[in-house]
Amino acid sequence: MSGSGFKSIGVIGAGAFGAALACAAARAGRHVGLWGRDATAMAELAQTRRLPRLDGVGLPEAIHPTADLAEAARADALILAVPTQALRDVCGRLAGTVAANTPLILAAKGIERSSGEFVSQIAAEILPGCVPAVLSGPGFAADIAKAYPTALTLACADGSLGERLARTIGSPTFRLYHTDDMRGVEIGGAAKNVLAIAAGIAAGRGFGESTVAALLARSFAELTRFGLAFGARPETLAGLSGLGDLILTGTSSRSRNRRFGEELGKGIGLETAIADVGLAEGVWTAPILARMAADRHVDMPIATAVAALVAGKASVDQAIKQLLSRPPRAE
Ligand SMILES: NC(=O)C1=CN([C@@H]2O[C@H](COP(=O)(O)OP(=O)(O)OC[C@H]3O[C@@H](n4cnc5c(N)ncnc54)[C@H](OP(=O)(O)O)[C@@H]3O)[C@@H](O)[C@H]2O)C=CC1
Ligand SMILES: O=C(CO)COP(=O)(O)O
Numbered sequence: 012m013s014g015s016g017f018k019s020i021g022v023i024g025a026g027a028f029g030a031a032l033a034c035a036a037a038r039a040g041r042h043v044g045l046w047g048r049d050a051t052a053m054a055e056l057a058q059t060r061r062l063p064r065l066d067g068v069g070l071p072e073a074i075h076p077t078a079d080l081a082e083a084a085r086a087d088a089l090i091l092a093v094p095t096q097a098l099r100d101v102c103g104r105l106a107g108t109v110a111a112n113t114p115l116i117l118a119a120k121g122i123e124r125s126s127g128e129f130v131s132q133i134a135a136e137i138l139p140g141c142v143p144a145v146l147s148g149p150g151f152a153a154d155i156a157k158a159y160p161t162a163l164t165l166a167c168a169d170g171s172l173g174e175r176l177a178r179t180i181g182s183p184t185f186r187l188y189h190t191d192d193m194r195g196v197e198i199g200g201a202a203k204n205v206l207a208i209a210a211g212i213a214a215g216r217g218f219g220e221s222t223v224a225a226l227l228a229r230s231f232a233e234l235t236r237f238g239l240a241f242g243a244r245p246e247t248l249a250g251l252s253g254l255g256d257l258i259l260t261g262t263s264s265r266s267r268n269r270r271f272g273e274e275l276g277k278g279i280g281l282e283t284a285i286a287d288v289g290l291a292e293g294v295w296t297a298p299i300l301a302r303m304a305a306d307r308h309v310d311m312p313i314a315t316a317v318a319a320l321v322a323g324k325a326s327v328d329q330a331i332k333q334l335l336s337r338p339p340r341a342e
Contacts, residue, residue, distance in 0.1 A: 084105055118147075148196075199247065
C-alpha cells in the first residue's frame with residue numbers, strides 16, 4: 012500500500028509517539044529510519060525489535076532504528092516527535108543535515124515556554140529551508156502502533172503537499188484528514204493538554220462525571236476563544252485536533268496529562284506527580300498559554316488555574332474555590 016506518497020520517512024525521536032508513527036509509516040509501505048538519541052537503546056531496539064513502551068508491539072521490518080541523526084535525516088520527509096521544549100534544540104541539530112524543501116511533520120503538542128512560539132514557528136525559524144506541517148488529533152501512541160482505527164488531522168499551508176503527506180503515512184486504520192489551518196491544529200493539541208490536567212484534577216479530587224463533563228465543555232469554550240484570537244478556524248477547533256483530542260485526553264486515564272491532574276487532585280505533590288507520569292506537555296505549556304491569553308485579553312479561567320497550580324502559586328482547593336466563585340454568565 013505505498014500509493015503516491017513519499018518513499019522514505021525519517022522519524023526524529025524514538026519515544027512512544029515517534030515509534031508509533033514509525034509503525035504507521037511502515038504499514039503505509041514506507042522505508043523508515045527511526046532516530047533516538049540513546050545509542051545503546053537504539054542498538055537494543057534493533058536487536059529485540061520490540062517496543063516495551065507500546066505494550067510490546069513488534070517493530071515492522073521496514074523500520075531501521077539508528078542513533079545517527081544524519082542517516083535518519085536522509086529521507087524524503089521527516090516526522091519530528093520530540094517534546095515541544097526540546098524541538099528548538101533538535102531542529103538546530105538537523106540544520107545543515109536535512110535537505111532543502113524537506114517536509115517536516117511536527118508531532119509535538121505544546122507551546123515553547125521561553126518564547127510563546129507554536130511548533131510550526133519554531134521549525135520555520137530554525138529550518139527556514141524546510142516545509143512545516145502539523146499532525147495532531149486523538150490518538151494514543153499504543154493504539155496507533157497496534158493499528159486500531161484512529162483519525163488525526165494533518166495540516167500544511169500547501170494543501171497539495173499536505174494531502175501527499177497524509178497519503179504517505181496514512182492507511183485505512185490510520186485515517187488522516189487534511190487542512191491548511193496549521194495554527195488551528197497546533198493550538199488544539201497544545202491547549203487540550205493543559206485543559207485535560209484540570210479534568211484530571213476534578214476526577215482525582217473525587218468529583219463525579221458531571222463535574223468533568225461541565226469542565227470539559229467550558230474548557231472547549233476556552234480553547235475556542237484562544238484559537239480564534241490566534242487566527243485558528245472554528246471548524247478546526249471543533250474537529251479532531253481540538254474537540255476530538257480534548258475528549259480523549261480529558262476523559263482517559265491513559266493520558267499522561269489527565270493522570271498528572273488526577274495525582275494533584277489526590278493530594279500528591281507537583282514534583283512527585285511529574286516524576287510519576289513522565290512527559291505531560293501541559294505542565295510546561297500551561298504558564299505560557301495563560302500568559303498569552305492574558306496578553307490578548309482572552310478569558311481562560313480553567314487554563315489560568317492550571318498555570319497557577321503548576322507554578323506552585325495556588326493549591327488545588329484554592330483553584331477550585333476560585334473557579335466556583337465566578338458568577339455564571341450567559342453561555
Ligand atoms: N504518547 C502519545 O500517545 C502521544 C504523544 N504526542 C506528542 O508527542 C510528543 C512526544 O511524546 P512521546 O513520544 O509520547 O514522549 P516520550 O517521553 O515517550 O518520548 C520522548 C522522546 O523524545 C526524546 N527526547 C527528549 N528530549 C530530547 C532532546 N533534547 N533531544 C533528542 N531527543 C529528546 C526522548 O529521549 P530519551 O528517551 O532518551 O529521553 C524520548 O525518546 C509530545 O509532544 C506529545 O504530546 C502526541 C500524540 C500522542
Ligand atoms: O495526545 C495524546 C493523545 O491524543 C496523548 O496524551 P498524553 O500526552 O496526555 O498522554
